[in-house]
Amino acid sequence: MVFPRSLLGGTKVRGFVNIQSFFHPTTKRSITTLEISKLKDPSLFCQNAFVNGEWVKSKTKKEFSVLDPATNQEIGKVPEMNAEDIKIAIKAAKEAFKDWAALTAKNRHDFLKTLNSFILDNKNDLATILTQENGKPINEALEEIKYGAGFIEWFSEETRRTYGDVIPSPMKSNRILVQKQPVGVVGIITPWNFPNAMITRKIGAALAAGCTVVIKPAAATPFSALAIAKLASKAGFPKGVINVVTAEQNLKEVGLELTTNPDVKKISFTGSTPVGKMLMQQSSSTLKKISLELGGNAPFIVFDDAEVEAAVEGTIKSKFRSSGQTCVCANRIYVQSSIYAEFATHLSEKVSKFKIGNGFDQQTTHGPLIDEKAIKKVTRHVEDAVAKGAEILVGGVQRNGNFFEPTVLTGMTSEMDITREETFGPVAALYKFESEDEVIKLANDSNVGLAGYLYSRDVGRCWKVAEALELGIVGVNTGAISYVEAPFGGVKESGIGREGSKYGIDEYLNIKYINFGGL
Numbered sequence: 001m002v003f004p005r006s007l008l009g010g011t012k013v014r015g016f017v018n019i020q021s022f023f024h025p026t027t028k029r030s031i032t033t034l035e036i037s038k039l040k041d042p043s044l045f046c047q048n049a050f051v052n053g054e055w056v057k058s059k060t061k062k063e064f065s066v067l068d069p070a071t072n073q074e075i076g077k078v079p080e081m082n083a084e085d086i087k088i089a090i091k092a093a094k095e096a097f098k099d100w101a102a103l104t105a106k107n108r109h110d111f112l113k114t115l116n117s118f119i120l121d122n123k124n125d126l127a128t129i130l131t132q133e134n135g136k137p138i139n140e141a142l143e144e145i146k147y148g149a150g151f152i153e154w155f156s157e158e159t160r161r162t163y164g165d166v167i168p169s170p171m172k173s174n175r176i177l178v179q180k181q182p183v184g185v186v187g188i189i190t191p192w193n194f195p196n197a198m199i200t201r202k203i204g205a206a207l208a209a210g211c212t213v214v215i216k217p218a219a220a221t222p223f224s225a226l227a228i229a230k231l232a233s234k235a236g237f238p239k240g241v242i243n244v245v246t247a248e249q250n251l252k253e254v255g256l257e258l259t260t261n262p263d264v265k266k267i268s269f270t271g272s273t274p275v276g277k278m279l280m281q282q283s284s285s286t287l288k289k290i291s292l293e294l295g296g297n298a299p300f301i302v303f304d305d306a307e308v309e310a311a312v313e314g315t316i317k318s319k320f321r322s323s324g325q326t327c328v329c330a331n332r333i334y335v336q337s338s339i340y341a342e343f344a345t346h347l348s349e350k351v352s353k354f355k356i357g358n359g360f361d362q363q364t365t366h367g368p369l370i371d372e373k374a375i376k377k378v379t380r381h382v383e384d385a386v387a388k389g390a391e392i393l394v395g396g397v398q399r400n401g402n403f404f405e406p407t408v409l410t411g412m413t414s415e416m417d418i419t420r421e422e423t424f425g426p427v428a429a430l431y432k433f434e435s436e437d438e439v440i441k442l443a444n445d446s447n448v449g450l451a452g453y454l455y456s457r458d459v460g461r462c463w464k465v466a467e468a469l470e471l472g473i474v475g476v477n478t479g480a481i482s483y484v485e486a487p488f489g490g491v492k493e494s495g496i497g498r499e500g501s502k503y504g505i506d507e508y509l510n511i512k513y514i515n516f517g518g519l
Protein backbone atom coordinates (compact mmCIF):
# COMPACT_ATOMS: atom_id res chain seq x y z
CA MET A 1 0.00 0.00 0.00
CA VAL A 2 1.15 3.56 -0.63
CA PHE A 3 -0.27 6.59 1.09
CA PRO A 4 -3.27 8.06 -0.69
CA ARG A 5 -3.19 11.82 -1.07
CA SER A 6 -6.29 12.10 1.18
CA LEU A 7 -4.34 10.64 4.08
CA LEU A 8 -1.77 13.38 3.64
CA GLY A 9 -4.40 16.08 3.81
CA GLY A 10 -4.29 17.43 0.25
CA THR A 11 -1.51 19.83 -0.63
CA LYS A 12 -0.55 20.66 2.94
CA VAL A 13 0.78 18.45 5.65
CA ARG A 14 0.81 20.04 9.10
CA GLY A 15 0.94 23.43 7.44
CA PHE A 16 4.42 22.90 6.06
CA VAL A 17 4.58 21.94 2.50
CA ASN A 18 2.94 22.02 -0.86
CA ILE A 19 3.67 18.46 -1.88
CA GLN A 20 2.34 19.01 -5.42
CA SER A 21 5.57 20.85 -6.14
CA PHE A 22 7.44 17.57 -6.02
CA PHE A 23 6.03 16.24 -9.18
CA HIS A 24 8.24 16.94 -12.08
CA PRO A 25 6.19 16.61 -15.25
CA THR A 26 9.21 15.79 -17.40
CA THR A 27 9.32 12.43 -15.65
CA LYS A 28 6.80 11.54 -18.32
CA ARG A 29 9.47 11.92 -21.04
CA SER A 30 9.06 9.61 -23.98
CA ILE A 31 10.12 6.09 -23.19
CA THR A 32 11.67 5.81 -26.61
CA THR A 33 14.44 8.24 -25.61
CA LEU A 34 17.57 6.36 -24.70
CA GLU A 35 20.37 8.78 -23.95
CA ILE A 36 23.00 6.07 -24.49
CA SER A 37 22.12 6.21 -28.18
CA LYS A 38 23.76 9.68 -28.18
CA LEU A 39 27.16 8.75 -26.75
CA LYS A 40 30.11 10.59 -28.28
CA ASP A 41 31.94 7.27 -28.31
CA PRO A 42 29.26 4.56 -28.86
CA SER A 43 31.88 1.82 -28.38
CA LEU A 44 31.70 2.52 -24.62
CA PHE A 45 28.29 0.89 -24.49
CA CYS A 46 29.22 -2.81 -24.38
CA GLN A 47 26.72 -5.66 -24.19
CA ASN A 48 29.21 -8.51 -23.87
CA ALA A 49 31.32 -9.62 -20.94
CA PHE A 50 35.08 -8.98 -20.95
CA VAL A 51 37.30 -12.02 -20.39
CA ASN A 52 40.97 -12.43 -21.25
CA GLY A 53 40.94 -9.32 -23.40
CA GLU A 54 37.96 -10.52 -25.48
CA TRP A 55 34.31 -9.42 -25.58
CA VAL A 56 32.42 -12.65 -24.97
CA LYS A 57 28.97 -14.18 -24.60
CA SER A 58 28.13 -16.82 -22.01
CA LYS A 59 28.48 -20.56 -22.48
CA THR A 60 24.79 -20.62 -21.52
CA LYS A 61 24.00 -18.51 -24.62
CA LYS A 62 21.53 -16.71 -22.35
CA GLU A 63 21.33 -13.00 -21.66
CA PHE A 64 19.45 -10.79 -19.26
CA SER A 65 17.90 -7.36 -19.73
CA VAL A 66 18.97 -4.21 -17.94
CA LEU A 67 16.28 -1.60 -17.35
CA ASP A 68 16.33 2.17 -16.97
CA PRO A 69 14.92 2.66 -13.45
CA ALA A 70 13.32 5.97 -14.48
CA THR A 71 11.19 4.45 -17.24
CA ASN A 72 11.56 0.67 -16.89
CA GLN A 73 12.55 0.67 -20.55
CA GLU A 74 15.14 -1.92 -21.59
CA ILE A 75 18.57 -0.35 -22.08
CA GLY A 76 20.30 -3.45 -23.37
CA LYS A 77 21.26 -7.04 -22.60
CA VAL A 78 24.36 -8.69 -21.14
CA PRO A 79 25.39 -12.36 -20.87
CA GLU A 80 23.89 -14.60 -18.18
CA MET A 81 27.14 -16.29 -17.20
CA ASN A 82 27.52 -19.44 -15.17
CA ALA A 83 30.24 -21.13 -13.11
CA GLU A 84 31.97 -22.46 -16.25
CA ASP A 85 32.30 -18.92 -17.61
CA ILE A 86 33.67 -17.69 -14.31
CA LYS A 87 36.28 -20.46 -14.21
CA ILE A 88 37.56 -19.23 -17.59
CA ALA A 89 37.79 -15.65 -16.32
CA ILE A 90 39.62 -16.76 -13.17
CA LYS A 91 42.06 -18.81 -15.26
CA ALA A 92 42.75 -15.78 -17.47
CA ALA A 93 43.34 -13.60 -14.41
CA LYS A 94 45.68 -16.23 -12.95
CA GLU A 95 47.70 -16.42 -16.15
CA ALA A 96 47.95 -12.64 -16.38
CA PHE A 97 48.97 -12.30 -12.74
CA LYS A 98 52.58 -13.45 -13.13
CA ASP A 99 53.53 -10.77 -15.64
CA TRP A 100 51.40 -8.02 -14.13
CA ALA A 101 52.86 -8.58 -10.65
CA ALA A 102 56.37 -8.60 -12.14
CA LEU A 103 56.01 -5.13 -13.66
CA THR A 104 57.75 -2.30 -11.86
CA ALA A 105 55.61 -0.01 -9.77
CA LYS A 106 56.34 2.74 -12.27
CA ASN A 107 54.98 0.55 -15.12
CA ARG A 108 51.74 -0.05 -13.21
CA HIS A 109 51.57 3.65 -12.36
CA ASP A 110 51.71 4.48 -16.07
CA PHE A 111 48.87 2.06 -16.95
CA LEU A 112 46.68 3.43 -14.18
CA LYS A 113 47.47 7.05 -14.99
CA THR A 114 46.45 6.43 -18.61
CA LEU A 115 43.21 4.80 -17.47
CA ASN A 116 42.54 7.77 -15.18
CA SER A 117 42.94 10.21 -18.07
CA PHE A 118 40.80 8.06 -20.40
CA ILE A 119 38.02 8.03 -17.79
CA LEU A 120 38.18 11.80 -17.42
CA ASP A 121 38.32 12.33 -21.20
CA ASN A 122 35.14 10.27 -21.50
CA LYS A 123 33.42 11.51 -18.37
CA ASN A 124 30.28 12.74 -20.11
CA ASP A 125 29.68 9.42 -21.87
CA LEU A 126 30.40 7.48 -18.69
CA ALA A 127 27.99 9.71 -16.74
CA THR A 128 25.33 9.14 -19.39
CA ILE A 129 25.70 5.36 -19.11
CA LEU A 130 25.58 5.66 -15.33
CA THR A 131 22.43 7.77 -15.23
CA GLN A 132 20.75 5.55 -17.79
CA GLU A 133 21.22 2.40 -15.70
CA ASN A 134 21.17 3.82 -12.16
CA GLY A 135 18.82 6.81 -12.49
CA LYS A 136 20.81 9.38 -10.49
CA PRO A 137 20.77 12.94 -11.87
CA ILE A 138 23.34 13.48 -14.60
CA ASN A 139 25.33 16.05 -12.62
CA GLU A 140 25.55 13.65 -9.69
CA ALA A 141 26.65 10.91 -12.10
CA LEU A 142 29.36 13.23 -13.40
CA GLU A 143 30.52 13.80 -9.83
CA GLU A 144 30.67 10.04 -9.33
CA ILE A 145 32.79 9.60 -12.48
CA LYS A 146 35.27 12.21 -11.22
CA TYR A 147 35.25 10.67 -7.73
CA GLY A 148 35.78 7.22 -9.31
CA ALA A 149 38.62 8.42 -11.55
CA GLY A 150 40.22 9.90 -8.43
CA PHE A 151 40.73 6.40 -6.98
CA ILE A 152 42.58 5.28 -10.12
CA GLU A 153 44.77 8.38 -9.93
CA TRP A 154 45.35 8.01 -6.19
CA PHE A 155 46.40 4.38 -6.41
CA SER A 156 48.55 5.03 -9.49
CA GLU A 157 50.55 7.13 -7.06
CA GLU A 158 50.35 4.73 -4.12
CA THR A 159 51.76 1.85 -6.15
CA ARG A 160 55.18 3.52 -5.91
CA ARG A 161 54.90 3.76 -2.14
CA THR A 162 54.39 0.12 -1.20
CA TYR A 163 57.44 0.31 1.00
CA GLY A 164 58.86 -2.54 3.04
CA ASP A 165 60.96 -2.36 6.21
CA VAL A 166 64.32 -3.33 7.60
CA ILE A 167 63.88 -4.30 11.24
CA PRO A 168 66.69 -4.53 13.81
CA SER A 169 67.38 -8.23 14.38
CA PRO A 170 68.17 -9.89 17.72
CA MET A 171 70.99 -11.74 15.84
CA LYS A 172 74.17 -9.89 14.84
CA SER A 173 74.50 -11.96 11.68
CA ASN A 174 70.94 -11.37 10.43
CA ARG A 175 68.65 -8.64 9.14
CA ILE A 176 64.85 -8.83 9.22
CA LEU A 177 63.42 -7.64 5.94
CA VAL A 178 59.74 -6.99 5.20
CA GLN A 179 58.53 -6.98 1.63
CA LYS A 180 54.98 -6.42 0.35
CA GLN A 181 53.71 -8.66 -2.44
CA PRO A 182 50.37 -8.77 -4.31
CA VAL A 183 47.90 -11.36 -3.02
CA GLY A 184 47.02 -12.73 -6.49
CA VAL A 185 43.70 -12.95 -8.32
CA VAL A 186 40.95 -10.87 -6.68
CA GLY A 187 37.21 -11.50 -7.02
CA ILE A 188 35.39 -8.16 -6.90
CA ILE A 189 31.63 -7.94 -6.30
CA THR A 190 29.99 -4.51 -6.35
CA PRO A 191 26.56 -2.89 -5.84
CA TRP A 192 24.40 -0.77 -8.14
CA ASN A 193 24.34 2.46 -6.12
CA PHE A 194 27.79 3.65 -7.27
CA PRO A 195 28.25 1.62 -10.47
CA ASN A 196 31.55 3.34 -11.28
CA ALA A 197 33.21 4.43 -8.03
CA MET A 198 32.68 1.22 -6.06
CA ILE A 199 34.61 -0.55 -8.84
CA THR A 200 37.42 1.98 -9.25
CA ARG A 201 37.92 2.17 -5.47
CA LYS A 202 38.69 -1.57 -5.53
CA ILE A 203 40.46 -2.08 -8.85
CA GLY A 204 42.62 1.03 -8.35
CA ALA A 205 44.10 -0.52 -5.21
CA ALA A 206 44.17 -4.11 -6.51
CA LEU A 207 45.86 -3.31 -9.84
CA ALA A 208 48.31 -0.92 -8.18
CA ALA A 209 49.30 -3.67 -5.75
CA GLY A 210 50.00 -6.03 -8.67
CA CYS A 211 46.83 -8.14 -8.47
CA THR A 212 44.61 -9.10 -11.38
CA VAL A 213 40.81 -8.93 -11.09
CA VAL A 214 37.54 -10.62 -11.97
CA ILE A 215 34.77 -8.07 -11.46
CA LYS A 216 31.12 -9.02 -11.05
CA PRO A 217 29.04 -5.83 -11.10
CA ALA A 218 25.43 -5.66 -9.91
CA ALA A 219 22.97 -7.04 -12.44
CA ALA A 220 21.14 -3.69 -12.47
CA THR A 221 24.22 -1.70 -13.53
CA PRO A 222 26.70 -3.75 -15.60
CA PHE A 223 27.25 -1.16 -18.34
CA SER A 224 29.36 1.21 -16.23
CA ALA A 225 31.67 -1.69 -15.35
CA LEU A 226 31.93 -2.81 -18.97
CA ALA A 227 32.71 0.78 -20.06
CA ILE A 228 35.61 0.87 -17.57
CA ALA A 229 36.87 -2.41 -19.06
CA LYS A 230 36.60 -0.93 -22.56
CA LEU A 231 38.70 2.07 -21.52
CA ALA A 232 41.23 -0.19 -19.78
CA SER A 233 41.54 -2.21 -22.95
CA LYS A 234 42.05 1.00 -24.96
CA ALA A 235 44.65 2.05 -22.38
CA GLY A 236 46.61 -1.10 -23.23
CA PHE A 237 46.12 -3.16 -20.07
CA PRO A 238 47.36 -6.68 -20.89
CA LYS A 239 44.73 -9.34 -21.50
CA GLY A 240 43.42 -11.09 -18.41
CA VAL A 241 44.44 -8.32 -15.98
CA ILE A 242 40.88 -6.95 -15.86
CA ASN A 243 37.90 -9.24 -16.48
CA VAL A 244 34.21 -8.36 -16.12
CA VAL A 245 31.60 -11.12 -15.78
CA THR A 246 27.84 -10.66 -15.64
CA ALA A 247 25.01 -12.68 -14.11
CA GLU A 248 21.52 -12.22 -12.72
CA GLN A 249 19.67 -15.55 -12.42
CA ASN A 250 22.93 -17.48 -11.98
CA LEU A 251 24.15 -15.14 -9.26
CA LYS A 252 24.47 -17.85 -6.61
CA GLU A 253 26.60 -20.24 -8.66
CA VAL A 254 28.74 -17.38 -9.94
CA GLY A 255 29.26 -16.13 -6.38
CA LEU A 256 30.03 -19.65 -5.21
CA GLU A 257 32.67 -20.13 -7.92
CA LEU A 258 34.35 -16.82 -7.13
CA THR A 259 34.43 -17.49 -3.40
CA THR A 260 35.49 -21.16 -3.52
CA ASN A 261 37.85 -21.34 -6.51
CA PRO A 262 41.34 -21.88 -5.01
CA ASP A 263 42.94 -19.63 -7.64
CA VAL A 264 41.09 -16.61 -6.25
CA LYS A 265 43.15 -15.35 -3.33
CA LYS A 266 40.95 -12.50 -2.17
CA ILE A 267 37.32 -11.41 -2.25
CA SER A 268 36.51 -7.71 -2.10
CA PHE A 269 32.80 -7.10 -1.70
CA THR A 270 30.61 -4.03 -1.35
CA GLY A 271 26.94 -4.60 -0.69
CA SER A 272 24.50 -5.63 1.97
CA THR A 273 25.48 -7.17 5.30
CA PRO A 274 23.59 -10.49 4.81
CA VAL A 275 25.23 -11.13 1.41
CA GLY A 276 28.63 -10.09 2.80
CA LYS A 277 28.30 -12.60 5.65
CA MET A 278 27.39 -15.35 3.23
CA LEU A 279 30.31 -14.59 0.90
CA MET A 280 32.67 -14.57 3.90
CA GLN A 281 31.38 -17.96 4.96
CA GLN A 282 31.86 -19.34 1.43
CA SER A 283 35.36 -17.84 1.21
CA SER A 284 36.40 -19.62 4.39
CA SER A 285 36.57 -22.94 2.52
CA THR A 286 39.79 -21.74 0.83
CA LEU A 287 40.66 -19.19 3.53
CA LYS A 288 40.74 -16.19 1.22
CA LYS A 289 41.75 -12.73 2.32
CA ILE A 290 38.55 -10.68 2.50
CA SER A 291 37.39 -7.05 2.45
CA LEU A 292 33.77 -6.24 3.16
CA GLU A 293 32.13 -2.82 2.74
CA LEU A 294 28.62 -3.44 4.03
CA GLY A 295 25.49 -1.66 5.09
CA GLY A 296 25.19 1.17 7.58
CA ASN A 297 22.55 2.80 9.77
CA ALA A 298 24.11 6.22 10.16
CA PRO A 299 23.18 8.34 13.17
CA PHE A 300 23.12 12.09 12.47
CA ILE A 301 23.22 14.08 15.71
CA VAL A 302 22.31 17.76 15.95
CA PHE A 303 23.02 19.36 19.35
CA ASP A 304 21.23 22.51 20.44
CA ASP A 305 24.43 24.54 20.16
CA ALA A 306 24.76 23.73 16.44
CA GLU A 307 24.13 26.20 13.64
CA VAL A 308 20.72 24.95 12.56
CA GLU A 309 21.00 26.10 8.93
CA ALA A 310 24.37 24.39 8.52
CA ALA A 311 23.03 21.24 10.15
CA VAL A 312 20.05 21.21 7.78
CA GLU A 313 22.40 21.59 4.79
CA GLY A 314 24.56 18.77 6.12
CA THR A 315 21.51 16.58 6.64
CA ILE A 316 20.42 17.12 3.05
CA LYS A 317 23.89 16.30 1.72
CA SER A 318 24.10 13.15 3.77
CA LYS A 319 20.50 11.94 3.65
CA PHE A 320 19.39 12.71 0.12
CA ARG A 321 22.54 11.97 -1.92
CA SER A 322 21.55 9.45 -4.65
CA SER A 323 17.96 9.67 -3.38
CA GLY A 324 19.06 8.22 -0.05
CA GLN A 325 20.69 5.19 -1.65
CA THR A 326 24.17 5.38 -0.17
CA CYS A 327 25.64 3.30 2.59
CA VAL A 328 26.66 6.46 4.48
CA CYS A 329 23.27 8.20 4.23
CA ALA A 330 21.93 9.50 7.53
CA ASN A 331 19.34 6.95 8.64
CA ARG A 332 18.49 8.12 12.18
CA ILE A 333 18.51 11.89 12.63
CA TYR A 334 18.71 12.80 16.34
CA VAL A 335 17.87 16.44 17.11
CA GLN A 336 18.08 17.95 20.61
CA SER A 337 14.64 18.84 21.93
CA SER A 338 15.03 22.65 22.18
CA ILE A 339 15.78 23.03 18.45
CA TYR A 340 13.75 20.05 17.19
CA ALA A 341 10.78 22.03 15.82
CA GLU A 342 12.98 24.69 14.20
CA PHE A 343 15.17 22.04 12.57
CA ALA A 344 12.16 20.07 11.31
CA THR A 345 10.61 23.20 9.78
CA HIS A 346 13.79 24.26 7.98
CA LEU A 347 14.48 20.76 6.71
CA SER A 348 10.92 20.32 5.46
CA GLU A 349 11.00 23.63 3.62
CA LYS A 350 14.16 22.65 1.78
CA VAL A 351 13.04 19.10 1.03
CA SER A 352 9.72 20.33 -0.36
CA LYS A 353 11.66 22.17 -3.08
CA PHE A 354 13.31 19.03 -4.45
CA LYS A 355 12.30 18.00 -7.95
CA ILE A 356 12.04 14.30 -8.55
CA GLY A 357 12.29 13.19 -12.14
CA ASN A 358 14.31 11.60 -14.88
CA GLY A 359 18.02 12.02 -14.17
CA PHE A 360 18.59 13.42 -17.64
CA ASP A 361 16.33 16.42 -17.02
CA GLN A 362 18.40 19.36 -15.82
CA GLN A 363 15.72 20.46 -13.32
CA THR A 364 15.77 17.08 -11.58
CA THR A 365 17.41 17.16 -8.18
CA HIS A 366 16.53 13.57 -7.25
CA GLY A 367 16.10 10.54 -9.46
CA PRO A 368 14.18 7.28 -9.07
CA LEU A 369 14.97 4.45 -6.69
CA ILE A 370 16.64 1.49 -8.32
CA ASP A 371 13.63 -0.83 -8.54
CA GLU A 372 10.29 -1.89 -7.14
CA LYS A 373 11.91 -3.79 -4.28
CA ALA A 374 13.51 -0.56 -3.10
CA ILE A 375 10.14 1.25 -3.33
CA LYS A 376 8.53 -1.51 -1.26
CA LYS A 377 11.13 -1.21 1.49
CA VAL A 378 10.80 2.57 1.71
CA THR A 379 7.00 2.30 1.70
CA ARG A 380 7.12 -0.33 4.46
CA HIS A 381 9.37 1.90 6.57
CA VAL A 382 7.10 4.91 6.20
CA GLU A 383 3.94 2.90 6.85
CA ASP A 384 5.46 1.23 9.90
CA ALA A 385 6.60 4.58 11.33
CA VAL A 386 3.19 6.19 10.78
CA ALA A 387 1.38 3.19 12.26
CA LYS A 388 3.53 3.57 15.38
CA GLY A 389 2.88 7.31 15.75
CA ALA A 390 5.25 9.18 13.43
CA GLU A 391 4.00 12.15 11.44
CA ILE A 392 4.75 12.91 7.80
CA LEU A 393 5.86 16.51 7.36
CA VAL A 394 6.73 16.14 3.69
CA GLY A 395 6.29 13.43 1.06
CA GLY A 396 5.59 9.86 2.17
CA VAL A 397 4.15 8.87 -1.19
CA GLN A 398 5.23 6.71 -4.10
CA ARG A 399 4.92 8.50 -7.43
CA ASN A 400 4.78 6.78 -10.78
CA GLY A 401 7.10 3.80 -11.23
CA ASN A 402 10.23 3.83 -9.11
CA PHE A 403 9.83 7.39 -7.84
CA PHE A 404 9.27 8.09 -4.16
CA GLU A 405 8.71 11.58 -2.81
CA PRO A 406 11.52 12.86 -0.60
CA THR A 407 10.09 12.49 2.88
CA VAL A 408 10.51 14.00 6.35
CA LEU A 409 9.11 12.12 9.35
CA THR A 410 8.92 13.42 12.92
CA GLY A 411 8.08 11.71 16.18
CA MET A 412 10.33 8.73 15.48
CA THR A 413 10.85 6.21 18.28
CA SER A 414 13.13 3.25 18.88
CA GLU A 415 10.32 0.75 18.19
CA MET A 416 10.07 1.74 14.51
CA ASP A 417 11.70 -0.36 11.76
CA ILE A 418 13.84 2.54 10.52
CA THR A 419 15.68 2.52 13.85
CA ARG A 420 17.07 -0.95 13.15
CA GLU A 421 17.16 -1.15 9.34
CA GLU A 422 18.94 0.91 6.71
CA THR A 423 16.10 2.52 4.67
CA PHE A 424 18.21 3.12 1.55
CA GLY A 425 15.74 5.68 0.30
CA PRO A 426 14.74 9.34 0.59
CA VAL A 427 13.27 9.33 4.10
CA ALA A 428 14.62 11.71 6.76
CA ALA A 429 13.51 10.27 10.11
CA LEU A 430 13.76 12.75 13.01
CA TYR A 431 14.18 11.56 16.61
CA LYS A 432 14.11 13.90 19.63
CA PHE A 433 16.77 13.60 22.36
CA GLU A 434 17.57 15.44 25.61
CA SER A 435 21.17 14.79 26.66
CA GLU A 436 24.62 13.99 25.27
CA ASP A 437 24.91 10.69 27.14
CA GLU A 438 21.46 9.63 25.99
CA VAL A 439 22.18 10.31 22.31
CA ILE A 440 25.56 8.52 22.38
CA LYS A 441 23.79 5.48 23.78
CA LEU A 442 21.02 5.66 21.15
CA ALA A 443 23.48 6.18 18.29
CA ASN A 444 25.58 3.20 19.35
CA ASP A 445 22.55 0.95 19.79
CA SER A 446 23.04 -0.75 16.41
CA ASN A 447 24.66 -3.92 15.08
CA VAL A 448 26.35 -1.92 12.30
CA GLY A 449 28.82 0.98 12.45
CA LEU A 450 29.79 2.53 9.14
CA ALA A 451 29.38 6.33 9.21
CA GLY A 452 27.80 8.94 11.45
CA TYR A 453 27.62 12.71 11.80
CA LEU A 454 27.38 15.30 14.53
CA TYR A 455 26.79 19.04 14.60
CA SER A 456 27.85 21.21 17.54
CA ARG A 457 29.84 24.39 18.09
CA ASP A 458 31.37 23.07 21.31
CA VAL A 459 34.79 21.72 20.35
CA GLY A 460 35.11 19.62 23.50
CA ARG A 461 31.77 17.99 22.84
CA CYS A 462 32.69 17.33 19.20
CA TRP A 463 35.83 15.44 20.28
CA LYS A 464 34.10 13.55 23.06
CA VAL A 465 31.14 12.42 20.97
CA ALA A 466 33.18 11.64 17.84
CA GLU A 467 35.43 9.39 19.91
CA ALA A 468 32.51 7.72 21.68
CA LEU A 469 30.63 6.77 18.50
CA GLU A 470 31.12 3.13 17.46
CA LEU A 471 31.70 3.91 13.79
CA GLY A 472 34.39 3.72 11.12
CA ILE A 473 33.75 7.27 9.87
CA VAL A 474 32.50 10.40 11.68
CA GLY A 475 31.61 13.70 10.01
CA VAL A 476 31.84 16.61 12.46
CA ASN A 477 29.94 19.69 11.29
CA THR A 478 29.81 18.29 7.77
CA GLY A 479 27.52 15.98 5.83
CA ALA A 480 30.23 15.04 3.31
CA ILE A 481 32.86 12.48 4.24
CA SER A 482 33.94 10.67 1.07
CA TYR A 483 37.34 11.50 -0.39
CA VAL A 484 39.89 9.32 -2.14
CA GLU A 485 42.45 10.45 0.45
CA ALA A 486 40.38 9.25 3.44
CA PRO A 487 40.00 5.67 4.75
CA PHE A 488 36.49 4.38 4.01
CA GLY A 489 35.05 1.46 5.96
CA GLY A 490 33.11 0.36 8.99
CA VAL A 491 33.20 -1.45 12.30
CA LYS A 492 30.77 -3.99 13.79
CA GLU A 493 28.68 -5.64 11.04
CA SER A 494 29.48 -2.85 8.56
CA GLY A 495 32.51 -4.72 7.40
CA ILE A 496 36.18 -5.51 7.42
CA GLY A 497 39.00 -3.46 5.91
CA ARG A 498 39.41 0.04 4.51
CA GLU A 499 39.24 1.42 0.99
CA GLY A 500 40.85 4.53 -0.50
CA SER A 501 43.58 6.43 1.38
CA LYS A 502 47.09 5.21 2.08
CA TYR A 503 45.58 2.19 3.87
CA GLY A 504 43.53 0.88 0.93
CA ILE A 505 46.37 -0.76 -0.98
CA ASP A 506 47.42 -2.89 2.03
CA GLU A 507 44.21 -4.91 1.59
CA TYR A 508 45.70 -6.32 -1.64
CA LEU A 509 49.22 -6.99 -0.35
CA ASN A 510 50.71 -9.83 1.65
CA ILE A 511 53.56 -9.12 4.01
CA LYS A 512 56.58 -11.34 3.50
CA TYR A 513 59.31 -11.44 6.15
CA ILE A 514 62.77 -12.48 4.97
CA ASN A 515 65.32 -13.38 7.62
CA PHE A 516 68.53 -12.47 5.84
CA GLY A 517 71.41 -14.27 7.52
CA GLY A 518 75.09 -15.00 7.00
CA LEU A 519 76.26 -11.41 7.43
Ligand SMILES: NC(=O)c1ccc[n+]([C@@H]2O[C@H](COP(=O)([O-])OP(=O)(O)OC[C@H]3O[C@@H](n4cnc5c(N)ncnc54)[C@H](O)[C@@H]3O)[C@@H](O)[C@H]2O)c1
Binding pocket: 189, 190, 191, 192, 193, 194, 198, 216, 217, 218, 219, 251, 252, 254, 255, 256, 270, 271, 272, 273, 275, 276, 292, 293, 294, 295, 296, 326, 327, 328, 422, 424, 450, 489, 494, 495
Ligand atom coordinates in the same frame (compact mmCIF):
# COMPACT_ATOMS: atom_id res chain seq x y z
N1 LIG B 1 30.13 0.09 2.90
C1 LIG B 1 30.17 0.49 1.66
O1 LIG B 1 31.18 1.01 1.17
C2 LIG B 1 28.96 0.33 0.78
C3 LIG B 1 28.93 1.01 -0.44
C4 LIG B 1 27.81 0.87 -1.26
C5 LIG B 1 26.75 0.07 -0.86
N2 LIG B 1 26.82 -0.57 0.32
C6 LIG B 1 25.69 -1.39 0.77
O2 LIG B 1 25.18 -2.14 -0.32
C7 LIG B 1 23.79 -2.38 -0.14
C8 LIG B 1 23.04 -2.02 -1.39
O3 LIG B 1 23.55 -2.70 -2.47
P1 LIG B 1 22.86 -3.99 -3.09
O4 LIG B 1 21.40 -3.96 -2.87
O5 LIG B 1 23.36 -4.14 -4.48
O6 LIG B 1 23.47 -5.12 -2.15
P2 LIG B 1 23.50 -6.67 -2.40
O7 LIG B 1 24.25 -7.25 -1.25
O8 LIG B 1 22.17 -7.22 -2.71
O9 LIG B 1 24.34 -6.83 -3.75
C9 LIG B 1 25.67 -6.40 -3.84
C10 LIG B 1 26.38 -7.24 -4.90
O10 LIG B 1 26.38 -8.59 -4.46
C11 LIG B 1 25.85 -9.41 -5.49
N3 LIG B 1 25.25 -10.60 -4.88
C12 LIG B 1 24.06 -10.72 -4.26
N4 LIG B 1 23.88 -12.00 -3.86
C13 LIG B 1 24.99 -12.68 -4.23
C14 LIG B 1 25.41 -14.04 -4.12
N5 LIG B 1 24.64 -14.96 -3.56
N6 LIG B 1 26.63 -14.39 -4.60
C15 LIG B 1 27.41 -13.46 -5.20
N7 LIG B 1 27.07 -12.17 -5.35
C16 LIG B 1 25.87 -11.79 -4.87
C17 LIG B 1 24.89 -8.51 -6.23
O11 LIG B 1 24.64 -9.01 -7.52
C18 LIG B 1 25.69 -7.23 -6.26
O12 LIG B 1 26.67 -7.30 -7.27
C19 LIG B 1 23.39 -1.52 1.02
O13 LIG B 1 23.27 -2.30 2.16
C20 LIG B 1 24.55 -0.55 1.16
O14 LIG B 1 24.70 -0.01 2.44
C21 LIG B 1 27.89 -0.47 1.15
Ligand SMILES: O=CCCC(=O)O
Binding pocket: 193, 194, 325, 326, 327, 328, 482, 488
Ligand atom coordinates in the same frame (compact mmCIF):
# COMPACT_ATOMS: atom_id res chain seq x y z
O1 LIG C 1 27.36 3.89 -0.86
C1 LIG C 1 28.43 3.98 -0.33
C2 LIG C 1 29.67 4.59 -0.88
C3 LIG C 1 29.48 6.02 -1.15
C4 LIG C 1 30.74 6.82 -0.96
O2 LIG C 1 31.84 6.39 -1.32
O3 LIG C 1 30.60 7.91 -0.42
